[in-house]
Amino acid sequence: MTHAYRNSLLLSAGLVVMLGLSGCHKKVATVSTPSAPPPSTAPAPTASITATPDTVTEGTPVVLTWRTTDATSVSIDGIGQVETAGTMTETPTQSTEYHLVATGPGGTTDASARVTVNPAAAPKMKESNITEAVFEQNVKPIFFNFDSYKIRPDAQITIQDDANYLIQHPNINVVIGGYCDDRGSVEYNLALGENRANAAKQALVSAGVSPDRLRTVSYGKEKQFCTEQTESCWQLNRRSQFTMDTSNQ
Amino acid sequence: MEFIRRNPLFRTPPVVLALAIMLAATSALPARAQDWVKVGTNLGVQHIRLAVADFNPGTTDPQTYSLKGIFDQTLYSDLTNAGVFDMVSKSMSPPVMPSSPKEIQLSQWSAPPANAQMVVFGSFGAAGGQIDVQGFLFDTRNQQSPQVLGKQFTDAANAQDARDIAHRFADEIILRLTGINGIAESKVYYVVGHGMHKEIWVMDYDGQNQHQVTHLGTDSNGPSISPDNSKLAFASFGKYGWQIRVLSMKTHRYLYFHEPGGTALSPAWSPDGKQLAYSLSANGNPDIYVCNANGTNLHRITAFLGPNVSPVWNPKTGSQIAWVSGMTGLPQIYTMDSDGSNVARMTDGGYATSPSWSPNGQFLTFAWNRNYGPGAPGGEDIYLMDIATHRWVQLTHGEGVNDFPSWSPDGRHIVFQRRIGNRTNIWMMLADGSHQQQLTHNGDSRMPDWSWK
Secondary structure (H helix, E strand, O other): OHHHHHHHHHHHHHHHHHHHHHHOOOOOOOOOOOOOOOOOOOOOOEEEEEEEOOEEEOOOOEEEEEEEEOOOEEEEOOOEEEOOOEEEEEOOOOOEEEEEEEEEOOEEEEEEEEEEEEOOOOOOHHHHOOOHHHHHHHOOOEEOOOOOOOOOHHHHHHHHHHHHHHHHOOOOOEEEEEEOOOOOOHHHHHHHHHHHHHHHHHHHHHOOOOHHHEEEEEEEOOOOOOOOOOHHHHHHHOEEEEEEOOOOO | OHHHHHOHHHHOOHHHHHHHHHHHHHOOOHHHHHHHHHHHOOOOOOOEEEEEOOOEEOOOOHHHHHHHHHHHHHHHHHHHHOOOEEEOOHHHOOOOOOOOOOOOOHHHHHOOOOOOOEEEEEEEEEEOOEEEEEEEEEEOOOOOOOEEEEEEEEEEOOHHHHHHHHHHHHHHHHHHHHOOOOOOOOEEEEEEEEOOEEEEEEEEOOOOOOEEOOOOOOEEEEEEEOOOOOEEEEEEEEOOEEEEEEEEOOOOOEEOOOOOOOEEEEEEEOOOOOEEEEEEEOOOOOEEEEEEOOOOOOEEOOOOOOOEEEEEEOOOOOOEEEEEEOOOOOOEEEEEEOOOOOOEEOOOOOEEEEEEEOOOOOEEEEEEEOOOOOOOOOOOEEEEEEOOOOOEEEOOOOOOEEEEEEEOOOOOEEEEEEEEOOEEEEEEEEOOOOOOEEOOOOOEEEEEEEOOO
16 A cells, blocks of 8 residues: 555656656746627626746745636636635645636636645655655565675676666666575675675666766674575565665655 | 693503504594693693682771672682682681781781692772772781782772672782782673564673673674774674674774775784684675774685684784685685795594684684584584694583683683573683583573683
């Protein structure tokens, strides 16, 4: 469930970006189209609405201003009935289209204004919206043979996928953790874990990832993913694991 | 040469003899190896038969009795632990507590069943929050001038000071009778905790007086106390990974240590205390580096691909370093000069780690699993190797999983880590593998480092 929720967040964040790109040049959207043939006795209403500014970061208020003529009833979706002309302050939490409907004896007319809301933090934070779970789904660990830090053929395939993802997300920095199974000496395994982390780093660099984005840490046998004394469990512990580097934020 | 003369094999026919020499050249035979170990570690000296009388209570202060019990027990166990005395058991001793030279009757001690050559006695009294101890060492067979040692000690009346006085007196006796400084006042630094939560602790050599040294709330390990006991170096997991920390034991403040970044592990002091060797991965591979005590003047002395870690200096000369390298696969023990030249491989296979160099420069002790491999049971034992000949002897024999041996300052003892089941504790033994005794009991103590004095 957590994954699905995080995915939907990511999706909506993406939509916001896309909508923002398409809508951000329109300062005022004014539409005035009669929706029905006007009766001969009454003129059709006119309506306009503006939002200032039309692009904000989350938490910043916008001012809505609207005017109508020949209307007896005016409403804005999500706000409700309003005066036939006026201004008000709104603080949208997400990108919103303020849709105004003016109804009068001569018929119904609508108008709308768009506000694009960017997430609260700096634009770079778009990358940080990638959760650890999403990151781990895309940048998978690689595994090593017993007492070895050599990149295996299966690990080389994983590294290529990992590198592709990292190249597509150039603002993510990565910590590479080197891990060992719990046999052998603590101190030697810390050094071996460092070799494993470095081997993964070199493989990513060879696949096109900038070394400036990669930092190595050894966990040796100090942290275990699996604690049974079986070969399958030892294999799970002999790895280089990738996590997002948050140390500079 | 002492070794050859003592060896009974040399009374056998020449053909068998030649075979035996070839065999001895490639692998050691423990039964005979004991001999050269005893000679090299001074454990082979003729043992003096020593009796220790319970001390006479010097006052009627209620504290006297409880503290005297601690003192008597500590003094007796220090002299027993020294490993060079033939101790007269308390049940064989005359049931007397002579407080002064006037009160002792030497014939009581030299006669059976005690048969003591030397006897320790004296008085122990507490008064006004202070302990006053008079201690004597007498030669039972020298009626003319039997006094070998006479000492007076004064300290505060508490259990730790009672133990400390016993340690000091024991070391005086050991120095006088063997010519080598005792270990009763020495300390063992070690690690308590597991996983990413470990702190450095310290205790007396006998496992008493345990207390926490670091409070960093992270994974700190690989303690190394400087030769003058003034600085403790260790590896600690910080924000950017493993780094070397140096703690002043005088001010309990962390000292500046210059590090270029990269995984830094296993610091070791040179015998003059002016340099450190440690494992550093500054350029993508863990290598051995040497630097000044504050980290400056850093230079790399190994360039072998693979893990290089756990350096130790030859404490006798300061001109050589032993370390662990995985340059050929499984970790092996190597030695080199402290500038990186003259590399020599010491172990011939298996999984060998955690070297410690004997104070006289003659031996290495280390953890070795000679049959290590995927699927092999983890039988890791403590071994001792004569550096000049590569002859080795196994000191522990499959009881638990053993690692991190560290020499005592007198070269007669080794402290080490032993895991039995999921409980890891610190143990001590004589350097020939005998008299193994457990020092910690919390099940979570590891990586001991014995102080230099």
